[in-house]
Amino acid sequence: INGAAQASGVPINVPLVYGGNTVDILVTAENGSTQDYRITITRALPAGATNQTSLLGWDTWGNSTTFYTGWYDGTQENAALKFDLSSHSGTLTSATLRIYVDRANCSGTNGAFNLYGSDHDSWDSSSGPSYWDPTALVTGATGMAEGWYSVDVTNYVFNHITTKGPVVTFYFQGVSAADNQDIAFFSPTNPTNQPYLSLVFQSNDATLSA
Numbered sequence: 001i002n003g004a005a006q007a008s009g010v011p012i013n014v015p016l017v018y019g020g021n022t023v024d025i026l027v028t029a030e031n032g033s034t035q036d037y038r039i040t041i042t043r044a045l046p047a048g049a050t051n052q053t054s055l056l057g058w059d060t061w062g063n064s065t066t067f068y069t070g071w072y073d074g075t076q077e078n079a080a081l082k083f084d085l086s087s088h089s090g091t092l093t094s095a096t097l098r099i100y101v102d103r104a105n106c107s108g109t110n111g112a113f114n115l116y117g118s119d120h121d122s123w124d125s126s127s128g129p130s131y132w133d134p135t136a137l138v139t140g141a142t143g144m145a146e147g148w149y150s151v152d153v154t155n156y157v158f159n160h161i162t163t164k165g166p167v168v169t170f171y172f173q174g175v176s177a178a179d180n181q182d183i184a185f186f187s188p189t190n191p192t193n194q195p196y197l198s199l200v201f202q203s204n205d206a207t208l209s210a
């Protein structure tokens with residue numbers, strides 16, 4: 001199941017992000033024959049979720065409507081997204097980063113990039129962030145089918161807006177082991193399906209009753 005061996009009849013827990021999830025199953029019969037199955041599961045967003053589109057974006061090539069991240073023809077391809085959450089109030093309880101993968105314009109499906117948060121929030125579209133957190137939020141991202149790709153970033157966003165401020169940056173760093181396996185996704189200036197954060201905030205307002 002998703003590349004991990006699992007005995008017949010033994011249940012397994014598969015973590016699901018909000019949005020689309022792909023589960024690949026390879027079944028091996030007693031005679032050694034195999035059969036592949038692919039299951040697509042859509043996990044609904046939490047009740048009360050609000051979407052915050054990306055304020056700014058950047059990629060290595062200086063593209064406008066489509067960003068590339070990965071490694072292509074010996075060149076590392078990186079990208080970044082910035083979000084301004086200053087208009088939101090309350091305590092964050094859920095944050096999901098969503099990008100729309102454009103399979104028509106890319107060659108990769110697995111392992112193309114690592115995703116990091118960054119405290120360098122003053123970057124602009126001409127250069128991108130100059131540093132990022134040492135610990136990746138996602139390592140060797142997989143499952144890049146056409147459509148929405150989701151990452152649960154609740155802990156990172158909560159800690160960042162609590163200790164650093166309301167502007168949040170994500171850095172997509174290409175992985176050299178995945179040469180010619182880059183990923184294309186729609187940028188903040190694309191006419192449709194721009195990157196966004198799906199957010200749930202719990203109100204901090206007190207309610208008094210007589």
